[in-house]
Amino acid sequence: MSKPVYGKNVAQSKGSPKIESPIWVLVIVLILFLIWAPFQIGLFNGYRGDFEKSLYISVLVSLLMLLGWIALNASKFKITEQRDLILLAAVLLPVTYTLSLLVAVSNYSAMNMMFIQSMFAAVFIISVFLLKQARINIILQHSLLTIAYFIVAFGLLNWLGSWELAGKLVGWFSEPVHGGKYNDAVMTDSNGLRLTSIFQYANTYAAFLMAFLFVAVFALIRSRKGYARLAHGFMLVPVIVSILLTLSRGGLVMLPVVFILLLLFLKPLQQILWIVHLGIAGVISLIIAAPVTNAGIALNEVYTSSTALKGWGYLLGGSLIAAVLSWLIQRYATPWLGGKLHRLNSRKGSGLWIPLGSLLLAGIIAFLFIGTSMKNILPANMKTRLENINFNQHSVLERITFYKDAIKVVKDYPILGTGGGGWASLYEHYQNNPYISHQVHNFFLQYLIEVGILGFIVFMGFILYIVYKYLIAYVKRETDEYNNGFFYLIIALSILLHSLLDFNLSYAFMGILVFIGLAGMAVTMDSKPLKRNWNKQWLRWGYFSVLGAGSFILLFILAGYISSTNAIAKGKQLLRVSQTYEEIKAPFVKALNQRPGHPEASIYLSSLDQQVFNQTRNEQFLDESYQVVTRALTNEPYNKQLLTQLADYYDLNGQGNLALGVYRDHADNFVWDIKWVDTLISRSLNMGTAANTRGDEVEKQAYFNLGLEAYAKVLAGVEYLKTLPQEQLQGRPYLVTPTIALNVGKMQLLSGEPEKAQATLRLGFNENYADLLNNNNLWEMDWYGTLISRTYDQGLAAFKGDDEDNMEANLNFGLQAYNQILADLEYWNTLPPEKLEGKQLTIPPAITLNAGKMKMITGKLQDAAATLKSGLSEDYSDATNREIARWYLAALKRANADLDQTIYDKLLAADPAESAQVDTAAALQF
Known part of the structure; x- marks a missing residue:
């Protein structure tokens, strides 16, 4: 028996049919598309409008390629084997998303996802056609690897401080480049710096890296050229280091799982080579991980050439060592080992032992890095991430919660689903606790939500049939691993398996890679002749008619959508520079x-x-x-x-009652949004106090009951969140805010329950306002004055510290207090003098001044002007009155309103220096 020749290249096969020029045009367009796509739609997840124009252009290009395929194949296409039925079935994927439009909860997101699925189907059909050509198959493999290596290099350029160079490389065609820098190629979250390259999401980048790590090993082993072996061996270390720099726990967990599954497809010799090459690159990567990590962290704070050179030195040096060792192994060890293992390779079941051993080895390595001091060789941030890999870790618990909530959605939308983007629109209605997640973090569950059981069966049937028929063919494989489609299996399997834990396929470029992978598998699947005659002319022409008509319809729609997107971008730009309404x-x-x-x-x-x-x-x-x-x-x-x-x-x-109705009617859709509940309670108080002023006790209490019921739900929610596992993060803040406490307390006070009112204040006031609870004149004008002054000071301090959330919370708190004063005054003015009991019927100037300033800071310029004007007196010798006048005039100036010349003249008559102070106040950046 002759020995197998490992790495035989399909391109070397003789007698291949000549490829026509139009097909080469299609190949070139596809490759250019694959170069452009990752930097334009690599980070488009279907629900963000930032990159919708890039998406529409991508879909448009894919449909034009599909029309080119139709032109090349309309007269040649025959339905004679099982693979041909797969091409017909691909059309069903966008069809199921089109059907879900009938029940879509968000037409905007559903249309985007229908476009994305149309692009996936088009790419799949085109790829199956092209990959049948052996030479084109090889070209596309090399193109995909080159693009992947560039993305890896691009990410490391950003990590090691060369973001300007990285930006220049892609800035001429990539929208996410601003100011010469690609946005968030290195991102910061609670775990510190994380490498994301083009994706702006570290976990998806980890899935991408995992796929192409294994593709690189595959390419290294089957390459016959020395320079190719050196190139692929060189890239192993940068890819592994990049995986570590993503700090993706999901990536680290799924990597050994995918690796062992891939080993099952290989013969013992190839299994050993995979383990050796990855082992060498892995050890080198772990050795240099700390200095490269530390260099990147330092460079992203302050760039120094010495630190950058040090980081690049470790990375390039380690990569070069790995490349040389890989070349030596392939040049000298592989032929010798192939001869020794020839008989073993030919035995059935021989490929099972090494994967089983690898499973044990992976467990030992995991134990060493998680349970022993060996983890200390890693950088601190990586060490922390490894230590947190367990089933009680917050990320795991959060995902389990997402999945449980997702099942609730499926139960309510079982057949056709919610349409694309359904989870993003509905999750706040179904969520168990106040997390923010526009993705389910499980692609398959999200797909089930969007297209229902019907669409999910179509999708899974499509994928599983290709995988099943590919596996049958793989059992019969030849040693030529180009022909068996293993390159494409690696890509599809790696990304799909990682998508069990994340939303990788929501990123359009990742979906393109998966569907190219499926196409590569379909080309080499076990495709038997069809038992019945499907090759009917009406079916063929019907298929092409559907594809052609559908493509033209979508192109027409896309033209309008692209124009619409351009118009929105122009309008947003004009908002910054124009003062003309019509423009x-x-x-x-x-x-x-x-x-x-x-x-x-x-x-x-x-x-x-x-x-x-x-x-x-x-x-x-x-x-x-x-x-x-x-x-x-x-x-x-x-x-x-x-x-x-x-x-x-x-x-x-x-129509304040109808405005309140909006918040009331949709409270169940945003049950864990404390801001929504806060506004609902505030409006309930406003409407109730207005009814109280009118003397309508029944209506007053009805509005108060609405607010108090919402408050009771908040209390119940706060108690429920205490039952969550200690390791699980609850998500957004959900608590009795000072504003809720103030408004609910006032409702309880006006309902004749002053003790409850004081208890509510104690529950909601934070440490900044705790001393106000011990005041003997709660709810009196002086108490309100102190409260409003405090909120202004706290809000201004937060503003100066760029703490927008705290600024908004404090200023809204103060303005709610001011509104309560206005409501009290309005009610008191309806009472006869004998019932006023010494109530103060005017607002002190200091309160008016602070309220006016707070309205200015929050952008309510006209309200600010009206409030400040209401507090003016004729005594311009009084410093507070002059300050009120100054801010009043500044508010008018900022609002581009007509200047109140009378007030201006009086102010300057009292102090000519006020002119400059008005200009200064108007120019302050709020």
Whole structure:
């Protein structure tokens, strides 16, 4: 028996048919597409509008390639074998997403995901056609590896301080490059710096790296050229180091799982070579991991050439050593070992022993790095991540919660699903605790949510059939591993398995890689002749008619969507530089004409109309705002920003009860959003106190009961969160905020329960306001004055410290207190003098001044001006009155309103220096 020749190259096979020029054009376009896509849609996850134009262009290119394929194959295509049926079945993937549009909870996201699935189907069909050509198959493999290596190098350039060079390399065609730097190629989270390269999400980058680590080993072993072996061997260390720098626990957990599964496909010689090459590269990577990590951390704080050179020295030196050792092993050890293992390779079942041993070895290595002092060789951040790998770790517990909540969605939308983006729209209604996650962190569950059981069966049937038929073919494999599609299996299997723990395929580029991988497997699957005659002319032409008509329809829609996206981008730019309403409005109107109900355009236009109405009181603008919002809400009923815009419209239209209704009716959709509940309670108090002023006791109590019921749910929620496992993070803050405490306390006070009111204040006031609880004059004007002064000071301090959340919380707290004063005064003015009991019926100037300033900081310029003007007196010798006048005039100036010349003249008559101080106040950056 002759010895097998490892690494035989399909390109060397003679007698291959000549490839026509139009096919080469299709190949070139596909390769250019694969070069462009990762830097444009590598980070598009289907639900972010930032990169929708890049997505639409990508889909457009893929559909044009599909039309090219139709032109090349319409007269040649025959349905004679099982592989041909797979090409027909691929069309069902976008069809299931199209069906889900009928019940979509977000038309915007559902359309995006339908486009993405159409792109995946097009790429799959084109790839199957091209990969049948042996020469093209090899070219695409080399292209994918080259692109992957460039992405790895790109990430390390950013890690080791050369972000300007990295930005220049891709900035001429990549939108995420701003100011010469690719956004978040190195990101910071609670774990410290993490490498993400093009993805802006470390876990997905880890999945990408894992796939191409194994592809690189495969390429190294089957390469016959010395330079190719050196190149692939050289890249093993950068890939492994990059995996470590992602700090992805999921990547570290899934890597040995995928590795052992891949070993099962190999013969003993190849298994040994895989282990040796990865072992050598792994040891070198662990040795240099600490200095490379520390260099990157230092360089991302302060760049120094010496630190950069040191980091690059370790990385390049380690890579070079790995490359030389890999070359030596392939050049000298492999032929000798192949001869020794020839008989073993031919035995059935011989490939099982090494994977079983590798499983044991992986367990030992995991124990050494997690349970012993061996982990100390790792950098501190990696060591911490390894120590936290356990089933009680918060990331695991959070994912389990996501999965349980996802099943709730499936139960309510079982057949056709929610449409694309359904989880992102609905999860706040179903969530167990106040986490923020627009992804389920399990691709398969998310797919089930989006297309329901029907679409999920189609998708899983499509994948599993290809895998099944590929495995049958693989059992019969020849030694030529180009032909058996193993290169593509590695890509598809690695990414799909990692997607059990994350949402990798929500990133369009990762999905493209998987579908190319599936296509490569389909080309080499066991494709038997069909038992019945499917090769009917009507079926062939019907198939091409559906593909062609569908592609043209989508191209027509995409043209409008791209134009709409351009218009939105122009409108957003004009908002920053223009003061002309009609000029700013025009692009948003154009965007909505081309894509009615687009949520982002609707929000911008509605907000613009409301601002103009505030200035002009022209009902036309208010009516248009309502029409824009309500039209958008028909397609996006769970969009929180649109709902807030609708409530703002009702406020401006004097329909506070309807504004409250928006928050009441959607409270169950955002049950763990404490800001939503806070606003609901605040509005309940406002409406209740207004009813109290009118003397309507029944209506007052009805509104108060609504607020108190919401408060009771908050208390219950706070208690429930205490039952979560200690290791699980609860997510967003969910507690009795000072604002809730103030508003609920006032409702309880006005309901005749002063003891409950004081207890509520104690529950909600934080340490910054604790001393106010011991005041003997709770709810009196002086108490309110101290509270408002404190909130202003705290809010201003937070503003200066760039703590936007604390600034907003403190200022809203103070403004709620001010609103309570106004409500009290309005009620007291309805009482006869004998019932006032010495109540102060005027607001002290200091309170008015602080309230006006807070409104200015929060951008409510017209309200600020009105508030400040209401506190003015004729005594301009008084310093506080002059300060009120100064800020009043500054508010008018910032709002581009007409200057109150009378007040201005009086202020300058008292102190001419006030002119400069008004300008200074108006110029402050809030």
